[in-house]
Amino acid sequence: MSENQAAGSSIQRSSRSRTRPKKKKKNLLPQAAILVVLVAVVGILLARTSALLAVFWITGMAFGFILQRSRFCFTASLRDPSLTGSTTLTRAVLIAFALTSLGFWAIKYGAHLNGLPIPGQSYVVPISLATAVGAFMFGIGMVIAGGCASGTLMRVGEGFIMQVLSLLFFIIGSLWGAHDYGWWKLNFMLDGKAIFMPDIFGWIGAIIVQLLIIGCLFVAAAKWEEKKNS
Amino acid sequence: MAEYELDCLGEACPVPLIKAEKELDKMNVGDVLIVAIDHSCAMKNVPEWARKQGHNVELDEVDDGEWEVVIEKMK
Numbered sequence: 389m390s391e392n393q394a395a396g397s398s399i400q401r402s403s404r405s406r407t408r409p410k411k412k413k414k415n416l417l418p419q420a421a422i423l424v425v426l427v428a429v430v431g432i433l434l435a436r437t438s439a440l441l442a443v444f445w446i447t448g449m450a451f452g453f454i455l456q457r458s459r460f461c462f463t464a465s466l467r468d469p470s471l472t473g474s475t476t477l478t479r480a481v482l483i484a485f486a487l488t489s490l491g492f493w494a495i496k497y498g499a500h501l502n503g504l505p506i507p508g509q510s511y512v513v514p515i516s517l518a519t520a521v522g523a524f525m526f527g528i529g530m531v532i533a534g535g536c537a538s539g540t541l542m543r544v545g546e547g548f549i550m551q552v553l554s555l556l557f558f559i560i561g562s563l564w565g566a567h568d569y570g571w572w573k574l575n576f577m578l579d580g581k582a583i584f585m586p587d588i589f590g591w592i593g594a595i596i597v598q599l600l601i602i603g604c605l606f607v608a609a610a611k612w613e614e615k616k617n618s
Numbered sequence: 619m620a621e622y623e624l625d626c627l628g629e630a631c632p633v634p635l636i637k638a639e640k641e642l643d644k645m646n647v648g649d650v651l652i653v654a655i656d657h658s659c660a661m662k663n664v665p666e667w668a669r670k671q672g673h674n675v676e677l678d679e680v681d682d683g684e685w686e687v688v689i690e691k692m693k
Contacts, residue, residue, distance in 0.1 A: 413682065456658070459658065459661075461631075464631065464659060467631075467632060468663065471632055471635070471636075472666075472667045473670075474663070474666060474667065476666070533630070534630025534632075535630070535659075543657070543658065543659070546658055546683065547683060548630070548656070549628070550628055550629075551630065
């Protein structure tokens, strides 16, 4: 084995890149311990005001952690199929959609069976051309900004400075959007028709149709990757 | 065997990959490209893409949150 060959690697690198000073990893365990304590303290303080706030605090932390560790990226899931032909993340997102569909369905159907008001019905909003146009614009924006909402937040947390700028304009855009929301709703959104799938297909039918659509997209994504890489 | 370097520090996700793709096109088989990145997403998708293209890839964490993707052009 030659001198400039790293252990377990097959790539020959020049001595220059090997001698580049490699900073020693700092031990961050004390900071991590302090952070865990802080998270717990804030959680307890929040729980005194409202148990729900504490739940949001913990689930938010968990979401962020999973997002960061898994490199789960909604932007990449929609961008990579055309950019690199990779649909790994696309399929991961589809699996996530399938799982959340099942969860939402169970919560809503459960409420329906028990004669309770179905939660989250205010999110059943009209879809129209405005939805497609908005989605398209969002797509362009997130690819340029290097992340969607969750991705941007996660990378700001990682310390990627450029996306602090994304976050700033994301906040400005959100506030602006919220400010004019009433007008948009009145003039564009209400043109469409609100569709709640269980009304059309029945409770069992709705989840079957939903999972079938996701399943078809999953197969299409897998085939797309095969085709792009052959 | 030539060695090329690509500084993509501060570049968000798809940019390092596109730059690496363009740089690799210019290179000869057997040349090595070192892409410096600090965007955690690129740390995942650049190596994955390059491996799928059939190149030899190695990932080196040079510092906390800073990586070097070493790509040996194979074809």
